[in-house]
Amino acid sequence: MAVYERKYRGYNGPITAEWSRLAIIPRNAYRQVFRSKLFIAFLVFTLVYPLGIGCGIYIYHNFAAVFPYWPDVDPSEALAITGDKFLVHFLTPVGVFFGFLMSLILGPALISTDLRNNALALYFARPFSRLEYLAGKFFVLALMLSVITWIPGLLLFAMQSYYGGWKWLSENYYAAVGLFVGSWIWIAVLSLLSLAISAFVRWKMMARAAFFAIFVIPFGFAKAFNAMFDTRWGDLINVAEMVKIVWHGLFRVPHAADALPTAAAWFSLLSVCAICFYVLMRRLRPYQVVR
Amino acid sequence: MIATRSDGVPEAGACPMTFDHLCVHLGRTRILDNLTGSVRERSIGLLGPNGAGKTTLVHTLLGFFKPSSGAASVLGLDIVGQSRHLRRLIGYMPENDSFVAGVSAVEYVRLMAEISGLPPRQALERAHEALYYVGLGEARYRPMESFSLGMKQQAKLAQAIAHGPKILFLDEPTNGLDPPHRKRMIRLIQEIREEGSMHVVLSSHLLRDVEECCDEVLILKDGRIASTCNLEEERKADKKFVELETVGDRASLAEAIQDLGCTCDISRPNRIKAILPDQVELGLIYRLAAERRVQLRRVSYKRDSLEEIFQRAMNDTGGQNATAAQPKQDQAMEGRSNGGL
Numbered sequence: 301m302a303v304y305e306r307k308y309r310g311y312n313g314p315i316t317a318e319w320s321r322l323a324i325i326p327r328n329a330y331r332q333v334f335r336s337k338l339f340i341a342f343l344v345f346t347l348v349y350p351l352g353i354g355c356g357i358y359i360y361h362n363f364a365a366v367f368p369y370w371p372d373v374d375p376s377e378a379l380a381i382t383g384d385k386f387l388v389h390f391l392t393p394v395g396v397f398f399g400f401l402m403s404l405i406l407g408p409a410l411i412s413t414d415l416r417n418n419a420l421a422l423y424f425a426r427p428f429s430r431l432e433y434l435a436g437k438f439f440v441l442a443l444m445l446s447v448i449t450w451i452p453g454l455l456l457f458a459m460q461s462y463y464g465g466w467k468w469l470s471e472n473y474y475a476a477v478g479l480f481v482g483s484w485i486w487i488a489v490l491s492l493l494s495l496a497i498s499a500f501v502r503w504k505m506m507a508r509a510a511f512f513a514i515f516v517i518p519f520g521f522a523k524a525f526n527a528m529f530d531t532r533w534g535d536l537i538n539v540a541e542m543v544k545i546v547w548h549g550l551f552r553v554p555h556a557a558d559a560l561p562t563a564a565a566w567f568s569l570l571s572v573c574a575i576c577f578y579v580l581m582r583r584l585r586p587y588q589v590v591r
Numbered sequence: 592m593i594a595t596r597s598d599g600v601p602e603a604g605a606c607p608m609t610f611d612h613l614c615v616h617l618g619r620t621r622i623l624d625n626l627t628g629s630v631r632e633r634s635i636g637l638l639g640p641n642g643a644g645k646t647t648l649v650h651t652l653l654g655f656f657k658p659s660s661g662a663a664s665v666l667g668l669d670i671v672g673q674s675r676h677l678r679r680l681i682g683y684m685p686e687n688d689s690f691v692a693g694v695s696a697v698e699y700v701r702l703m704a705e706i707s708g709l710p711p712r713q714a715l716e717r718a719h720e721a722l723y724y725v726g727l728g729e730a731r732y733r734p735m736e737s738f739s740l741g742m743k744q745q746a747k748l749a750q751a752i753a754h755g756p757k758i759l760f761l762d763e764p765t766n767g768l769d770p771p772h773r774k775r776m777i778r779l780i781q782e783i784r785e786e787g788s789m790h791v792v793l794s795s796h797l798l799r800d801v802e803e804c805c806d807e808v809l810i811l812k813d814g815r816i817a818s819t820c821n822l823e824e825e826r827k828a829d830k831k832f833v834e835l836e837t838v839g840d841r842a843s844l845a846e847a848i849q850d851l852g853c854t855c856d857i858s859r860p861n862r863i864k865a866i867l868p869d870q871v872e873l874g875l876i877y878r879l880a881a882e883r884r885v886q887l888r889r890v891s892y893k894r895d896s897l898e899e900i901f902q903r904a905m906n907d908t909g910g911q912n913a914t915a916a917q918p919k920q921d922q923a924m925e926g927r928s929n930g931g932l
Contacts, residue, residue: 308724310788311717311755315679315708324705332693413692418685422750425653425683425760426706427675586655
């Protein structure tokens with residue numbers, strides 16, 4: 301099919317491995333996302349925060365070298381860096397604030413635009429399954445959320461371990477596990493929720509509003525339920541509260557006396573993920589059958 | 592059962608499409624009803640009125656809908672068991688607007704080619720080539736949202752052929768096109784057919800499109816195969832078709848013509864349609880008419896048009912499953928039994 305001939309010719313060239321096609325959707329999505337200067341500015345801004353923490357860790361361990369005129373000051377007397385500090389000062393602000401914003405920006409448009417433009421038929425008429433499509437869309441969010449959560453988190457942990465030595469590492473290794481597992485459960489919840497909403501609500505702004513509402517409305521319901529029945533079990537529908545309990549468990553932060561058990565929180569979050577997955581598999585069809 | 596190779600490779604010369612009691616239900620509604628038969632030609636037309644089941648059949652062959660019973664194969668590959676392998680060989684141009692938002696035409700075609708398995712560099716090359724080929728060379732960097740309907744149709748065709756499929760499904764490709772765009776689309780489909788590396792399946796309710804692009808036609812009605820017709824054989828065969836406009840005792844003339852071994856139809860007033868066997872000359876008809884004092888006001892030679900075949904199929908309320916690729920004579924006889932040619 302040479303351009304100058306303008307004649308059709310079949311294709312007999314190489315074919316890519318099927319597993320490698322999972323990267324096509326994220327690559328295409330990033331190509332579009334990174335055209336937005338606003339998004340690039342936001343991404344840089346999210347990375348400034350861990351950079352600041354990194355500087356803080358460096359100064360903490362090299363205070364005398366950085367500030368030679370204050371030889372009597374020892375930061376370790378004022379603040380001891382322990383594993384749970386990574387939750388309080390890194391994962392909570394980064395995950396809750398930046399992670400949520402990132403999902404709000406990227407998530408709602410991922411599937412809704414394909415549904416609105418009938419693009420699913422084009423994907424599924426090719427050797428590309430619903431699961432692969434979903435995995436591709438999931439990775440778009442998961443990779444970006446990883447870039448701002450557990451990847452810088454583990455780098456900071458490695459830096460602190462370098463300065464703190466083996467003793468510190470052996471006492472606080474759980475923070476690394478917490479950063480990785482805690483980030484991934486949050487990434488899974490955010491990604492699947494935003495994708496499920498995107499598959500239901502075809503208009504981007506409406507999908508964003510719905511994504512926001514799905515965190516706020518259950519929070520209100522949970523509070524009302526708890527107040528009415530004098531219980532804490534209403535929190536099971538409060539995703540943010542459940543994530544907090546799971547994170548506290550991972551970072552060995554003592555639970556509040558009336559908090560739900562960690563197992564219940566895990567169950568609640570995994571249920572949310574399972575429901576979202578089920579909804580997505582139901583909605584992702586090349587054509588909607590009107591019965 | 593339909594025979595397919597176990598390794599998933601289509602056999603050389605495999606039937607483009609074979610149906611074996613294929614039924615498809617959407618909800619409780621039976622959309623495709625017991626389709627049986629096969630088509631063999633390089634370009635196949637799926638013809639039928641709106642709601643006949645053309646698009647559902649295409650979607651079922653693409654694996655979008657599961658058959659509720661029966662089986663079907665495309666290029667010798669079972670549409671259920673070997674669906675994924677089959678979709679490697681398929682190009683699909685959907686009926687309605689289908690595009691990826693926020694991308695240019697070249698990115699759109701490239702994305703689809705990559706998902707079909709082409710490496711990124713080859714996909715980009717083929718995307719440019721396909722867009723040039725369909726006539727969107729100058730517009731290939733424009734966002735798809737800014738395209739006119741005709742341009743979107745061309746872009747959809749480009750994405751369907753960029754990866755070099757072995758069978759191309761075109762669902763109403765000329766829908767909404769103005770005459771120049773329609774002509775261009777038909778010419779492209781004809782070129783693709785003539786190039787010979789892929790089968791073309793054209794689903795349409797427009798007889799003219801199918802007649803111009805297809806060698807074989809499957810006519811659907813109410814989810815059943817109402818008729819099949821090998822247009823290629825029609826075109827090739829010298830059927831000695833003759834239509835007589837008469838005044839006088841038409842019935843006795845028709846009877847005399849039938850006695851000569853001709854297939855004859857008198858369903859239209861003052862008209863006799865007849866297919867003359869090789870040994871019967873037209874002069875004999877003139878003589879028979881003269882003997883019976885029947886005036887022949889006009890004699891025209893006109894083979895069965897697709898329109899007539901279609902009308903006959905539509906008039907047959909039963910919607911019979913017909914064996915594909917029947918010889919013309921069989922069809923003519925079937926036509927006579929249905930009261931028309």
